[in-house]
Amino acid sequence: MNAPRIEFCGEWYDVSPDDVFYIGREGDLTIDDNPFLHRRFLAIGFESAMFWLINVGNALSATVTDTTGQVQAWLAPGARLPIVFGELQVLFSAGSTTYDFTIHTDAQYFGTSPLTSVAPGETTIGPIQLTSSQRLLILALAEDVLRQNSPGRGEIPASSQAAERLGWTQTAFNRKLDNVCDKLDRIGVPGLRGGRGKLATNRRARLVEYAVSTRMVNPDDVVLLDQEAAANARSSTSV
Known part of the structure; x- marks a missing residue:
């Protein structure tokens, strides 16, 4: 699998398998100078022949989904998630601001459709009826x-x-x-x-x-x- 690429605010960032890629108030991807955001919040690293998204912060959590929105994970502090879909959307909030970026890879481990299986530890989202x-x-x-x-x-x-x-x-x-x-x-x-x-x-x-x-x-x-x-x-x- 080739290294992931990240899309944020119209710009693209390359991740190397040789180094940990940090995301936060400071890092390889500087999100914002928002004081509610960790200096280093998320990281992408290569381990056991896979890329992983890791929450290295101590307070904030992130929501991670595949492109269909059917598979979702809540990445709490200290948690990690294998990057096994071709595209992942990552959303998180710091103060009154919500941020999101997209991770693109050539991963072919899983795909999603209404009847597909999902990776262990992830959750399929059923339809919610709203008024x-x-x-x-x-x-x-x-x-x-x-x-x-x-x-x-x-x-x-x-x-x-x-x-x-x-x-x-x-x-x-x-x-x-x-x-x-x-x-x-x-x-x-x-x-x-x-x-x-x-x-x-x-x-x-x-x-x-x-x-x-x-x-x-x-x-x-x-x-x-x-x-x-x-x-x-x-x-x-x-x-």
């Missing part, structure tokens, strides 16, 4: 990420900003956010609850990572936000 309002909520949070033309960075709005984008009250937005997070938590999506019934403080970022990586929402859906805004405008003028 129209739940989809709109996720789109309002993920809009900046989805509008990117290439892997890079996107800001996640505060709940008040997302509620305003939708024309909802803050109370209605928070209630629907609770419902979406509860629904995904019940099917085993990690990172949306803080334990013992306490919602995770970074649940908006984690929700965006999961929804974008599993293709629950995609760039074509963003038009629904404009349609909702237009409908709210018509409603307000008719009163």
Whole structure:
């Protein structure tokens, strides 16, 4: 297998099998000067005849999926994942910013289709039924990420900003956010609850990572936000 190449913000980076490739606030791929981002967060190394994606940080996690969004892994601090697909999308959040980059290889270990098998330790993602309002909520949070033309960075709005984008009250937005997070938590999506019934403080970022990586929402859906805004405008003028 040839060495992977990484695409980030329209630029390409080559990985050598002879050296560890570091990704973070500093490193071979400098993501951003975001103080919430580890100096060295992720690494790609060659070991046991395979390339591995490794979380070398101590706080942040990354979401890793194949191109179809059917196979997902949550890469916690200290965890590693073999790079066994031809293309992997990596998403992670630091503060209010969500970043993503793509790893390209000529790996032919696994492919995905609705009925294919997956690598040990990975998870297949089944279809999640969303109500129209739940989809709109996720789109309002993920809009900046989805509008990117290439892997890079996107800001996640505060709940008040997302509620305003939708024309909802803050109370209605928070209630629907609770419902979406509860629904995904019940099917085993990690990172949306803080334990013992306490919602995770970074649940908006984690929700965006999961929804974008599993293709629950995609760039074509963003038009629904404009349609909702237009409908709210018509409603307000008719009163």
